[in-house]
Amino acid sequence: xxxxxxxxxxxxxxxxxxxxxxxxxxxxxxxxxxxxxxxxxxxxxxxxxxxxxxxxxxxxxxxxxxxxxxxxxxxxxxxxxxxxxxxxxxxxxxxxxxxxxxxxxxxxxxxxxxxxxxxxxxxxxxxxxxxxxxxxxxxxxxxxxxxxxxxxxxxxxxxxxxxxxxxxxxxxxxxxxxxxxxxxxxxxxxxxxxxxxxxxxxxxxxxxxxxxxxxxxxxxxxxxxxxxxxxxxxxxxxxxxxxxxxxxxxxxxxxxx
Amino acid sequence: xxxxxxxxxxxxxxxxxxxxxxxxxxxxxxxxxxxxxxxxxxxxxxxxxxxxxxxxxxxxxxxxxxxxxxxxxxxxxxxxxxxxxxxxxxxxxxxxxxxxxxxxxxxxxxxxxxxxxxxxxxxxxxxxxxxxxxxxxxxxxxxxxxxxxxxxxxxxxxxxxxxxxxxxxxxxxxxxxxxxxxxxxxxxxxxxxxxxxxxxxxxxxxxxxxxxxxxxxxxxxxxxxxxxxxxxxxxxxxxxxxxxxxxxxxxxxxxxxxxxxxxxxxxxxxxxxxxxxxxxxxxxxxxxxxxxxxxxxxxxxxxxxxxxxxxxxxxxxxxxxxxxxxxxxxxxxxxxxxxxxxxxxxxxxxxxxxxxxxxxxxxxxxxxxxxxxxxxxxxxxxxxxxxxxxxxxxxxxxxxxxxxxxxxxxxxxxxxxxxxxxxxxxxxxxxx
Numbered sequence: 001x002x003x004x005x006x007x008x009x010x011x012x013x014x015x016x017x018x019x020x021x022x023x024x025x026x027x028x029x030x031x032x033x034x035x036x037x038x039x040x041x042x043x044x045x046x047x048x049x050x051x052x053x054x055x056x057x058x059x060x061x062x063x064x065x066x067x068x069x070x071x072x073x074x075x076x077x078x079x080x081x082x083x084x085x086x087x088x089x090x091x092x093x094x095x096x097x098x099x100x101x102x103x104x105x106x107x108x109x110x111x112x113x114x115x116x117x118x119x120x121x122x123x124x125x126x127x128x129x130x131x132x133x134x135x136x137x138x139x140x141x142x143x144x145x146x147x148x149x150x151x152x153x154x155x156x157x158x159x160x161x162x163x164x165x166x167x168x169x170x171x172x173x174x175x176x177x178x179x180x181x182x183x184x185x186x187x188x189x190x191x192x193x194x195x196x197x198x199x200x201x202x203x204x205x206x207x208x209x210x211x212x213x214x215x216x217x218x219x220x221x222x223x224x225x226x227x228x229x230x231x232x233x234x235x236x237x238x239x240x241x242x243x244x245x246x247x248x249x250x251x252x253x254x255x256x257x
Numbered sequence: 258x259x260x261x262x263x264x265x266x267x268x269x270x271x272x273x274x275x276x277x278x279x280x281x282x283x284x285x286x287x288x289x290x291x292x293x294x295x296x297x298x299x300x301x302x303x304x305x306x307x308x309x310x311x312x313x314x315x316x317x318x319x320x321x322x323x324x325x326x327x328x329x330x331x332x333x334x335x336x337x338x339x340x341x342x343x344x345x346x347x348x349x350x351x352x353x354x355x356x357x358x359x360x361x362x363x364x365x366x367x368x369x370x371x372x373x374x375x376x377x378x379x380x381x382x383x384x385x386x387x388x389x390x391x392x393x394x395x396x397x398x399x400x401x402x403x404x405x406x407x408x409x410x411x412x413x414x415x416x417x418x419x420x421x422x423x424x425x426x427x428x429x430x431x432x433x434x435x436x437x438x439x440x441x442x443x444x445x446x447x448x449x450x451x452x453x454x455x456x457x458x459x460x461x462x463x464x465x466x467x468x469x470x471x472x473x474x475x476x477x478x479x480x481x482x483x484x485x486x487x488x489x490x491x492x493x494x495x496x497x498x499x500x501x502x503x504x505x506x507x508x509x510x511x512x513x514x515x516x517x518x519x520x521x522x523x524x525x526x527x528x529x530x531x532x533x534x535x536x537x538x539x540x541x542x543x544x545x546x547x548x549x550x551x552x553x554x555x556x557x558x559x560x561x562x563x564x565x566x567x568x569x570x571x572x573x574x575x576x577x578x579x580x581x582x583x584x585x586x587x588x589x590x591x592x593x594x595x596x597x598x599x600x601x602x603x604x605x606x607x608x609x610x611x612x613x614x615x616x617x618x619x620x621x622x623x624x625x626x627x628x629x630x631x632x633x634x635x636x637x638x639x640x641x642x643x644x645x646x647x648x649x650x651x652x653x654x655x656x657x658x659x660x661x662x663x664x665x666x667x668x669x670x671x672x673x674x675x676x677x678x679x680x681x682x683x684x685x686x687x688x689x
Contacts, residue, residue, distance in 0.1 A: 050646050051646070075645045075648050075649060077646075078645070078648035086646075089643070092658070092661060093661065094661025095661045100647075100649075100657075103649055104649050105648070107649050143661075160647065
């Protein structure tokens with residue numbers, strides 16, 4: 001059974017239609033890269049899937065593990081297993097990073113009817129995950145993302161993903177603003193979490209992230225629709241020819257995934 | 258007759274407390290006359306511009322609580338973590354020896370009810386109690402001076418530094434009807450003395466009493482006061498307070514103020530930095546909810562060389578609540594080298610909530626550093642979504658962000674258990 005089935009999705013932001021009939025199916029364990037030029041609707045897709053306010057779905061459906069995802073509140077989607085790694089992680093002064101993460105994990109567990117973790121159990125889990133992400137404890141004691149460098153913020157997103165263990169992780173331009181070392185670290189963290197049960201939507205403008213996170217499928221998003229789908233070689237073609245090539249070459253291919 | 262007459266009638270119908278001390282009785286009579294002449298302040302007065310007293314003036318309050326000593330009070334109502342030293346408890350304005358802890362006071366500390374101090378030897382209190390400081394808008398303090406027959410007398414000998422904090426509890430208990438109480442605290446720290454003081458307003462049940470309280474706090478040269486003022490009065494009650502601090506040379510006072518309870522709450526917090534090198538730090542939060550009205554008037558006067566004041570305040574209002582903050586800093590002529598900073602940030606959680614803030618700076622000296630600012634905003638939607646996207650439900654996310662917004666106020670509170678307790682009080686779930 002597919003994990004995520006997006007059918008003919010139309011969405012508006014501030015009255016402007018951004019997604020214009022997007023169709024995509026993701027099976028458990030698959031990594032799908034969504035590439036496209038600026039303004040194609042890449043970030044809108046992540047925001048719509050995670051339930052951000054201000055994104056109005058005007059047509060289409062999104063089914064996640066059999067449930068109508070669009071009917072759920074953002075926190076319910078999180079508990080159901082959807083995780084968005086933000087392009088611009090938010091700084092929240094006054095909220096301790098560890099406290100925040102434990103509150104999030106326990107809220108999700110509670111919503112799923114699982115027992116909450118006490119502070120000892122949580123600390124044990126955090127220590128395990130820290131090793132994978134090579135994050136220093138020091139970041140844990142600071143306020144959420146406050147004063148973090150660009151690389152630290154992105155690593156913190158992936159660290160949160162590691163602790164929350166979602167079924168579907170959406171990485172929104174996780175490579176933006178990273179130098180090559182930070183990019184490798186982030187990719188390593190993501191790869192460590194690949195599993196037959198966990199799927200990824202990797203949204204990116206550039207091919208270079210896909211050198212380190214190898215996708216099973218690559219889709220080109222242009223003008224609110226998927227216009228081309230293929231395997232990882234499609235990303236290389238894009239790198240070579242640019243997005244203009246898709247526009248000339250590709251037919252609208254929303255149903256091809 | 259002035260518009261305030263029904264309120265005054267109710268107050269003056271009861272006989273003035275008779276102390277048997279001629280100068281005190283005369284002073285009380287004088288103060289009552291001054292109150293009647295002035296009437297309740299109205300919103301045409303700058304200091305009461307945002308706090309209307311018309312509804313309060315229409316109400317009647319019985320004078321005091323004859324049953325106060327018999328009211329059952331669970332000590333858990335005022336228990337605070339990390340606060341287990343000497344304690345003085347008043348219930349509906351009446352001293353309760355049975356709830357207080359006054360045995361084995363640390364060396365150098367005198368702590369007793371004002372009524373007892375007056376019976377023993379009134380003369381040392383004469384200067385403070387007969388001081389008539391008529392200031393416009395201070396009608397309540399005339400009332401307080403006229404009708405207060407009790408309160409706290411706290412004196413700390415020069416150099417004394419008791420380890421445990423002193424806990425002053427003012428508890429409102431449900432009674433047969435609405436009643437009023439008036440208390441006056443006289444606090445003095447001798448040279449080089451150090452004290453932690455927790456002023457705690459709390460309720461053992463819903464009621465709609467009116468309380469007035471006056472704090473006269475004198476810090477002699479080199480003394481240090483750490484003052485926590487936790488106001489959790491009953492949601493229906495009214496509380497009018499004035500705290501006045503005098504700081505001598507190199508004296509230091511830090512006030513952490515949490516204004517959480519009460520229907521109509523007013524606190525005038527005034528500090529006079531009269532000694533060179535004096536330092537006054539305030540950290541405050543006012544959090545009116547529902548239909549609560551909380552008004553804080555902070556006034557700091559730099560009157561000596563190289564004095565410092567540092568004030569950080571946060572306001573949060575939800576539903577139809579109203580917050581008022583005025584922070585007035587005056588640097589007097591000759592107070593060169595003064596350093597004053599004041600910041601007040603406010604959060605409105607509902608379109609019907611209102612916070613009026615007014616920082617004021619008046620400088621008459623040279624080489625002064627001064628900074629002040631105030632903002633009013635709303636919860637950051639991006640932060641809220643970030644928390645929700647991680648699975649934290651909306652109400653919890655709002656509470657978390659609100660507590661975080663206020664958190665800076667508690668950062669440098671020295672007692673960790675108390676700090677955590679207060680932080681938890683700020684992390685309440687607030688409806689829009």
